[in-house]
Amino acid sequence: MAAYRRYQSGGRRILIVSYHRVVEDFTGELQRSIPGLLISQETFRRHLEGLSAAGYEFAPLGDALDVMAGRRVARKDLCVVTFDDGYRDVYRYGYPILKQMGVPAMIYLPAELIGTDRRFNHDRLFHLLRRVQARGYQPLFDVLPTPATELLDTVLSGRKRMSAALDDFIGHYPSATLVETIQALEERLGPGPELLPEQGDLMDWDEVRCMAKDCFEFGAHTLGHVVLTHEPIEVVEREVRESKAMIEREAGITVRDFAYCNGWYSDDIIRVLIRNGFRSAVTTEDMPNRLGDDPFILKRKVLWENFSVGLTGGYSRSLTVCQFDDCFGVLGLREPVPGWRPQHAPLREVSW
Template identity: 75%
Template sequence: MAAYRRSQSGGRRILIVSYHRVVGDFTGELQRSIPGLLISEETFRGHLEEAAAADYEFASIGDAVDVMAGRRVAKKDLCVVTFDDGYRDVYRYAYPILKQMGIPAIVYLPTDFIGTNRRFNHDRLFHLVCQAKARRLSPYFNTLPRLTMELLRPVLTGQKTPSAALDDFIGEHSARELVEIIGTLERELGGELLPEQGDIMDWDEVRRMASDGFDFGAHTLGHTVLTLEPPNVVEREILESKLAIEREVPITVRDFAYCNGWYSDEIINVLKAHGFRSGVTTEDLPNRISGDPFTLKRKVLWENFSLGMLGDYSSALTGCQLDDCFGVLGMSHPVPGRRPHLSSAAMAANAVRIEQPLIQPILQGESP
């Protein structure tokens, strides 16, 4: 299967793996954090060892782009390790492992959060939705705004888990809408409720990693899904996040990660205009020699992707993931990242929708 995928990719496989939070206490974090963002340090190390055993050469994102463009010839298949969001867990647990093993990596930073006590909208919403569920709020509130109930109702009625509801919801709504919903839920639940977990690196930690040769890329200012934003916001989020990193760290930022993995031609054009060389998606597909460096494919991994039938770590299953066995067999179903850019009219309509209260359930034919 590896040989088939190598041939299909143009002679060399270029595997880009993506992580978010590498944690010391996976079981404890699982009780209070979005599961799909988590991997234990033991499993993370296992992934790196398995990739080495599968004869991948660990490479920087720049080297991978050069190989894809034909500027460099790789003697082995390449594996690029990436992290989104700049969680402090990466500094605490992943950085020492990578440094010890001599493996390069890149961290994509949403720069407005670096060096602050803020938490990402997705972590805040997950915490608030879990609080609403624990307090058994009614799924038939008729005083909360409609969008708030669109997020809450599937969870409160048991149709979806909080993480599944967030996955479906966040990619469809702008950062402004998410902030408004956070405010609504905090008022309903009794005040600002920041989760303890999910803290972000500071600039000293970023500089320390950079001094050891680790790369950093831009990930917008405010972890913003750019396909849902107007052109002036797209321009600002991309350019100012790049400049913020370059002010704090002695590097030139040339690589970008699309929030939620979503991108458009309009976003790619802005990246090119500001000197970027690559953009990474979350599409679980093979990268091809001579492929587009602004739609790089990544395999997003977390703890459960390596759990065997007995619930413990499986090196065989990890090897299957890294060798893309399930993709070759047609058993995986990648989610496309290319999206139409939301029109100005649709953005204006969303701005009106968020303020509307939920209509009485009985008028919608629902039984409270």
């Protein structure tokens, strides 16, 4: 499988893996957080060990881009480790492992949220939906904006798992609708500090600077984690330009790389990135990167804890290596989700 992928890729595999949160207590965190964002410290360490054993050399993103563009030749297959969102537990639990093992990494930051007490819209919605679910349906929820009613109905009816329903919701609506839904749910649930999730806090700028001094790299992930394909082009321009400027100013580094929120991109967004001095952007399309590919649609394999859980419920080295080697894709057992979307398309009618 690995040899076939090398042939497909033009001689060397360039695997970019993506994580979100590295947590100390996976089982405990699973009770209150979006599952697909989590990986335990132990599994994360095993992933890095497994990648090395599978023949990959860990490389900074810039080295991988040079190989893809033909500016240098790699002696081995390359793996680039990336993190989206700048969660603080990456600093607490992932950073020490990376540093100990000498593995470089790229962290994509939602610049406006770093160093604040704010939480992501997706984490806030997940937390509020769990509170509604625990309380049970009440007449107070009858008068809600239509998108919020649809989301609540889908979750409470059990037609979809909460995380799946939330993914679909974020995929359909712009940031303004997410905020409106959060506000509506908070009003019905009543005032109180418990409306804001305790978990999901983000790094501060001192932590970013500390990692940057150890040669870890940082890219932009918009200002406030905005799915740019939902927004007009003037919002795209501001989110791209100002996120880059803020990270450069606060961390004292040059920002040249970008991660699309939700992995979604458009031709218009790529043009904005190029115009603002970026050299690359990553998607969440789980496909091989090939020599000569466009650096603004880099493919990534998004991983979490359950990608490595075998039939017995424990860590499976064989399954994990199959994930890294993309055995299921080669065999046609899964279809990658494309990230290209039309820019600022009219909202589709939601069908549940």
